[in-house]
Amino acid sequence: MTVFLVIVVLALLAVTGWQMSKIFQLSRSPDTDTSEIATDKDNNSQGLFMMVFVILFFILMAYCFWYYSRFYLPGGASEHGSQYDNLMFISIAVIMIVQVLTQALLFYFSYYYRGNKRKRALFYADNDKLEFIWTIIPVIVLSGLILYGLFTWSSIMNINEEDDPLIVELYAKQFSWTARYAGEDNTLGKANVRFIEGVNTVGVDVNDNYAEDDIVATELHLPVGRPVVFKLRSQDVLHSAYFPHFRAQMNVVPGMITQFGFTPTITTEDMRSSEYMVDKVRTINEIRKENSQQLMANGEAPLDSYEFDYYLLCNKICGVAHYNMQMKIVVESPEDYNAWLAEQQTFGATMAEQEPPSGQEAEIKQEKRDAPEEVRETMEAMEQGEEI
Ligand SMILES: [Cu+2]
Numbered sequence: 001m002t003v004f005l006v007i008v009v010l011a012l013l014a015v016t017g018w019q020m021s022k023i024f025q026l027s028r029s030p031d032t033d034t035s036e037i038a039t040d041k042d043n044n045s046q047g048l049f050m051m052v053f054v055i056l057f058f059i060l061m062a063y064c065f066w067y068y069s070r071f072y073l074p075g076g077a078s079e080h081g082s083q084y085d086n087l088m089f090i091s092i093a094v095i096m097i098v099q100v101l102t103q104a105l106l107f108y109f110s111y112y113y114r115g116n117k118r119k120r121a122l123f124y125a126d127n128d129k130l131e132f133i134w135t136i137i138p139v140i141v142l143s144g145l146i147l148y149g150l151f152t153w154s155s156i157m158n159i160n161e162e163d164d165p166l167i168v169e170l171y172a173k174q175f176s177w178t179a180r181y182a183g184e185d186n187t188l189g190k191a192n193v194r195f196i197e198g199v200n201t202v203g204v205d206v207n208d209n210y211a212e213d214d215i216v217a218t219e220l221h222l223p224v225g226r227p228v229v230f231k232l233r234s235q236d237v238l239h240s241a242y243f244p245h246f247r248a249q250m251n252v253v254p255g256m257i258t259q260f261g262f263t264p265t266i267t268t269e270d271m272r273s274s275e276y277m278v279d280k281v282r283t284i285n286e287i288r289k290e291n292s293q294q295l296m297a298n299g300e301a302p303l304d305s306y307e308f309d310y311y312l313l314c315n316k317i318c319g320v321a322h323y324n325m326q327m328k329i330v331v332e333s334p335e336d337y338n339a340w341l342a343e344q345q346t347f348g349a350t351m352a353e354q355e356p357p358s359g360q361e362a363e364i365k366q367e368k369r370d371a372p373e374e375v376r377e378t379m380e381a382m383e384q385g386e387e388i
Pocket of ligand 1: 238240314316317318322325
């Protein structure tokens with residue numbers, strides 16, 4: 001109803017404006033020039049507007065570059081990060097040079113060749129040489145950019161198996177991430193959503209020997225300097241694993257395994273003590289302090305002070321809590337990483353802690369797993385003592 005009323009009001013306003021413009025036209029004195037043809041005076045003012053517009057446009061552009069530079073990420077914390085940033089920088093530089101030159105010429109020519117009764121337009125059909133130049137330059141520049149991009153892409157995507165990469169599975173579901181380390185054998189056990197049951201939250205196949213030493217964790221720890229290959233799996237909808245500080249992103253698609261790899265080069269501690277981060281964290285904490293004072297004045301709890309951490313984020317709008325789908329990443333020395341890993345429980349140990357099923361129970365469980373969904377539901381209902 002409100003929308004309808006707003007449309008009616010807007011339509012009435014438009015009619016009023018149109019009627020008023022008619023009244024103004026009728027009330028003009030007869031000496032006013034009502035011709036539709038542009039005079040030299042019109043051409044001069046329009047030409048000047050063109051110049052003013054392009055100058056204001058360039059000022060606004062320079063201001064935006066300066067203002068938004070505070071939101072830039074720090075240098076990439078992965079081996080391929082600098083290649084990625086270079087590619088981005090070169091592309092932006094080329095685009096900006098072309099953009100500034102062409103826009104400046106476009107608007108300057110509109111001004112310089114503005115209509116003038118004493119000037120006549122020159123008939124100039126074509127010039128092969130000029131056309132050749134402005135075709136070949138973009139061809140060379142674009143081919144260079146595309147080739148450079150292809151080489152960068154293939155060097156990022158092709159992970160050398162000889163470098164002994166660490167294999168980690170990232171399991172996405174609405175709205176959290178779980179990591180599964182491949183354990184001592186560096187081979188992940190098979191997994192399927194059908195196996196999800198109780199503590200087995202990511203559906204690891206208990207009968208697969210490779211799964212025994214797998215480690216399931218809710219925090220992602222990575223040793224600095226070692227290549228990591230992420231195998232990505234989704235339980236429900238399309239997610240996207242986004243590691244902004246490592247310049248990496250890959251879709252996580254239900255029903256298939258996608259992968260991406262990188263080598264972290266800066267530990268969390270080193271990143272925290274970098275000049276960029278110290279500055280940023282100080283600014284954030286100053287803002288938090290100000291906000292806390294206001295909160296405390298209202299009798300609410302103050303905000304905690306902020307400390308930098310790497311995060312894995314979801315970059316596909318996957319549902320209501322998408323914004324909060326994140327996992328902390330800790331990049332640390334290989335020693336610290338090994339110490340952390342040693343503290344984690346293996347998948348085999350977690351399952352062994354569960355009440356061991358008796359022979360008959362194990363049989364029922366297997367039967368239940370293999371059964372079609374309706375039958376499985378009925379079996380579960382019977383177990384809970386419901387009358388069927
Ligand atoms: Cu998501």
